[in-house]
Amino acid sequence: MKPLDRIKFIQNWILEYCKSMPKEPDSLVVGVSGGIDSAVTSAICALTGKKTIILSMPIKQLKEQQDLSLKHLEWLKNKFNNTQSHLIILDNIFKSFKVSLSEFENEHGFANSKARLRMVTLYQVAASSNGIVVGTGNKVEDFGVGFYTKYGDGGVDISPIANCTKSEVWDMGRELKILDEIIEAAPTDGLWDDGRTDLGQLGMSYQDLEKSMIDTKSPSYKKYLEIRKRNLHKMLPIPVCKFNNE
Numbered sequence: 001m002k003p004l005d006r007i008k009f010i011q012n013w014i015l016e017y018c019k020s021m022p023k024e025p026d027s028l029v030v031g032v033s034g035g036i037d038s039a040v041t042s043a044i045c046a047l048t049g050k051k052t053i054i055l056s057m058p059i060k061q062l063k064e065q066q067d068l069s070l071k072h073l074e075w076l077k078n079k080f081n082n083t084q085s086h087l088i089i090l091d092n093i094f095k096s097f098k099v100s101l102s103e104f105e106n107e108h109g110f111a112n113s114k115a116r117l118r119m120v121t122l123y124q125v126a127a128s129s130n131g132i133v134v135g136t137g138n139k140v141e142d143f144g145v146g147f148y149t150k151y152g153d154g155g156v157d158i159s160p161i162a163n164c165t166k167s168e169v170w171d172m173g174r175e176l177k178i179l180d181e182i183i184e185a186a187p188t189d190g191l192w193d194d195g196r197t198d199l200g201q202l203g204m205s206y207q208d209l210e211k212s213m214i215d216t217k218s219p220s221y222k223k224y225l226e227i228r229k230r231n232l233h234k235m236l237p238i239p240v241c242k243f244n245n246e
Contacts, residue, residue, distance in 0.1 A: 064195075
């Protein structure tokens with residue numbers, strides 16, 4: 001499928017989903033990080049014509065990441081008149097959270113907590129505007145290696161690009177004329193104080209991950225399986241204790 005056709009398909013899918021709900025939402029709420037996934041998702045949401053609320057939610061963010069987020073907000077506002085953007089700084093909330101849990105210090109846990117604080121923020125804004133939260137996970141993250149925070153940024157109402165590979169997301173970004181700086185930026189979840197990239201965390205590029213997902217003979221297939229196994233619990237339903245008579 002060509003990038004433009006894929007964009008139109010996702011756009012129509014979002015509209016049809018909204019119409020199928022018992023009460024059609026008035027708005028689509030998207031968190032924008034400065035990365036390609038959220039940039040493409042927010043642009044497609046705006047293309048639907050529905051009110052699209054875009055949130056930039058920095059938490060001790062590196063300047064270059066936050067600058068890209070703000071540039072994308074400005075790009076969206078200039079391109080679409082149905083968008084509404086907000087900068088919601090969560091630094092003090094996270095600082096208070098860390099102080100309250102200082103007895104339970106853990107770097108990885110606090111990184112995940114940033115994602116969960118953003119999730120809570122997205123749902124609060126959605127609740128105030130009869131909106132739904134739109135996820136930004138792609139196929140590799142959501143179904144390949146589970147590269148997201150469980151019940152955090154994975155907790156969304158709809159996930160329109162979840163069946164798109166990272167390469168397809170980049171292609172759609174070029175079609176949408178997303179800022180070159182965002183398209184060319186090294187993918188990162190922006191949850192770490194040292195600015196570590198997705199490649200640094202996963203140990204594989206998205207291109208190699210995509211090849212491994214479809215080709216068991218790929219040189220990186222074994223490595224891909226190791227990463228997938230490590231995160232498989234995120235992609236499975238929540239374990240529930242069931243009794244014999246249920």
